Amino acid sequence: MSADARIEAITARIVERSKPFREPYLDRVRAAVSKGVHRSVLGCGNLAHGFAVCSPAEKTALAGDRVPNLGIITSYNDMLSAHQPFETYPALIRQAAHEAGGVAQVAGGVPAMCDGVTQGQPGMELSLFSRDLIAMAAGVGLSHNMFDAIVYLGVCDKIVPGLTIAALTFGHLPAVFIPAGPMTSGLPNDEKARVRQLFAEGKVGRDELLDAESKSYHGPGTCTFYGTANSNQMLMEIMGFHMPGASFVNPGTPLRDALTKEASKRALAITAQGNEFTPAGEMIDERSIVNGVVGLHATGGSTNHTMHLIAMARAAGIVLTWQDISELSDIVPLLARVYPNGLADVNHFHAAGGMGFLIKELLKAGYLHDDVRTVYGQGLNAYTIEPRLGGDGNVRREPAPHVSHDPKVLASTEHPFQHTGGLKMLSGNLGKAVIKTSAVKPERHVIEAPAKVFHDQAELNAAFKAGELKGDFIAVVRFQGPKANGMPELHKLTTVLGILQDRGQTVALLTDGRMSGASGKVPAAIHVTPEAIDGGPIARIRDGDLIRLDAVKGTIDVLEDAAAFAARPPATADLSANEFGMGRELFASFRAIAGPADQGASVLFA
Numbered sequence: 001m002s003a004d005a006r007i008e009a010i011t012a013r014i015v016e017r018s019k020p021f022r023e024p025y026l027d028r029v030r031a032a033v034s035k036g037v038h039r040s041v042l043g044c045g046n047l048a049h050g051f052a053v054c055s056p057a058e059k060t061a062l063a064g065d066r067v068p069n070l071g072i073i074t075s076y077n078d079m080l081s082a083h084q085p086f087e088t089y090p091a092l093i094r095q096a097a098h099e100a101g102g103v104a105q106v107a108g109g110v111p112a113m114c115d116g117v118t119q120g121q122p123g124m125e126l127s128l129f130s131r132d133l134i135a136m137a138a139g140v141g142l143s144h145n146m147f148d149a150i151v152y153l154g155v156c157d158k159i160v161p162g163l164t165i166a167a168l169t170f171g172h173l174p175a176v177f178i179p180a181g182p183m184t185s186g187l188p189n190d191e192k193a194r195v196r197q198l199f200a201e202g203k204v205g206r207d208e209l210l211d212a213e214s215k216s217y218h219g220p221g222t223c224t225f226y227g228t229a230n231s232n233q234m235l236m237e238i239m240g241f242h243m244p245g246a247s248f249v250n251p252g253t254p255l256r257d258a259l260t261k262e263a264s265k266r267a268l269a270i271t272a273q274g275n276e277f278t279p280a281g282e283m284i285d286e287r288s289i290v291n292g293v294v295g296l297h298a299t300g301g302s303t304n305h306t307m308h309l310i311a312m313a314r315a316a317g318i319v320l321t322w323q324d325i326s327e328l329s330d331i332v333p334l335l336a337r338v339y340p341n342g343l344a345d346v347n348h349f350h351a352a353g354g355m356g357f358l359i360k361e362l363l364k365a366g367y368l369h370d371d372v373r374t375v376y377g378q379g380l381n382a383y384t385i386e387p388r389l390g391g392d393g394n395v396r397r398e399p400a401p402h403v404s405h406d407p408k409v410l411a412s413t414e415h416p417f418q419h420t421g422g423l424k425m426l427s428g429n430l431g432k433a434v435i436k437t438s439a440v441k442p443e444r445h446v447i448e449a450p451a452k453v454f455h456d457q458a459e460l461n462a463a464f465k466a467g468e469l470k471g472d473f474i475a476v477v478r479f480q481g482p483k484a485n486g487m488p489e490l491h492k493l494t495t496v497l498g499i500l501q502d503r504g505q506t507v508a509l510l511t512d513g514r515m516s517g518a519s520g521k522v523p524a525a526i527h528v529t530p531e532a533i534d535g536g537p538i539a540r541i542r543d544g545d546l547i548r549l550d551a552v553k554g555t556i557d558v559l560e561d562a563a564a565f566a567a568r569p570p571a572t573a574d575l576s577a578n579e580f581g582m583g584r585e586l587f588a589s590f591r592a593i594a595g596p597a598d599q600g601a602s603v604l605f606a
């Protein structure tokens, strides 16, 4: 079934716009594919180093070019609860490869930052740049050129985008993404947020706050809110990089292990040595990317993907723009209510029918391209399933339910939660911006209020503690863009602005920085481009200026005299404290060359 004519038209526009990049990219992929089994070009010395630690049987196998070798790129560390389960995955993958008559080797590791650990801390200023660093680090592992397919072990915010950029850069190789699954449900996310607000108001102490936080984030697996990490899982499934049903099965379960082994065997089955060769750079095309954007809108996914998905697409020569994302938002309905877009968590989403039901609904209504390639084969219809553990210990798949098991969490396209998607683009005399409307009450979609200007989130929090944030206002937090200080998430502002909003004040945020995918209830126009340090009009805003944020019309404007505003000298900021400490001195070159947010805020693509 073809997609809705409007979606087909947007896809065709992306295809046309991408040609100057996509055609040379595909030429490079096909040239690399034409070289056959890549390790056959290695000299004996290279090969001997490459399989020095393998068993004699594996050495014999790898000395030839018939037995496929599976590379593993892992982002294991103990800092991310979502990545800690990967510690044991390589052994499981090697066993699966052996059972499938192949070999598996860890090609390399990549760094992984937990944005929860660095939220509000100096380390957060490395977070966005770590995405491109992860792509580069994966490239180092893959450059050993020993492999016929790759499995990528990653879940969280910048890691899956970085690994996807690497997988598409090495697009001549098949790529299967293997997740570890969500943490089991703990203290509900809205209760955690309530205790945070009580702490910020001095109504509970640090012990009570730490107790609540620890009951929310309590074990292995991805945090259960629908932030960037879980948006990544949705994307990997709807774009065909996951095995069907892999996204939201909890870690440490037999089904999780069965999915990991199955993914490893599937990766070995889609190499050039087999008869279902599926190089990632051919598998992912403009339709796959549009399917990803559709999934983002239908689930109220993370605002960070208005940058990451653009950078991911660009790695395959596909040029995606905010305008494409915005127009798709006007077409695609919101079908999921998962925190911060609701009270449920991803475990409830999965139990309600999860990705299988979501994809079935979107395909049925023509919002997705079905005629796409995936690691599982041809067509997205294969993903309209629910995963189960078979009696033999393998994965069994049942058709996804025709009706949501919980319509309050997962809606049908006939009765969506919103008739438009969760992400809206804004433009006006302050530049361009992004807003996540799915988590903001409709009565707060249009805000007109005077500006209160800050150059740092700590300044705003200090003003709150001093009782200075009275009345209605739009907080302008600037010099937070990629070139200024690495574009940190300003998610700590959610608590304070949420308190003021709950007290009845009309508040909003306008920033060239970004928010967490877990941010939500306060209207926030983020990713303002051009950023303040790049001469953006945001640098000319002064306290008291009237600003209008209109998420219905898609506008962001300062309502001051245009000539007088343009004549103002732009403000400057002392960013010397952001150049050193916690490794920031290592990323000066990244700040210098980072591209604008509306082009993915990347250091990799001109």
Ligand SMILES: O=C(O)[C@H](O)[C@@H](O)[C@H](O)[C@H](O)COP(=O)(O)O
Residues within 6 Å of the ligand: 114, 115, 116, 117, 119, 157, 226, 227, 228, 229, 302, 304, 489, 491, 515, 516, 517, 518
């Ligand atoms: O984009 C995201 O989803 C966030 O980066 C998320 O991964 C981050 O960890 C939040 O900070 C978690 O929320 P709390 O900080 O509220 O725990």
Ligand code: SF4
Residues within 6 Å of the ligand: 079, 080, 081, 082, 083, 113, 114, 115, 116, 117, 156, 157, 221, 222, 223, 227, 229
């Ligand atoms: S979802 Fe965020 S807080 Fe949770 S493990 Fe991943 S990066 Fe850390």
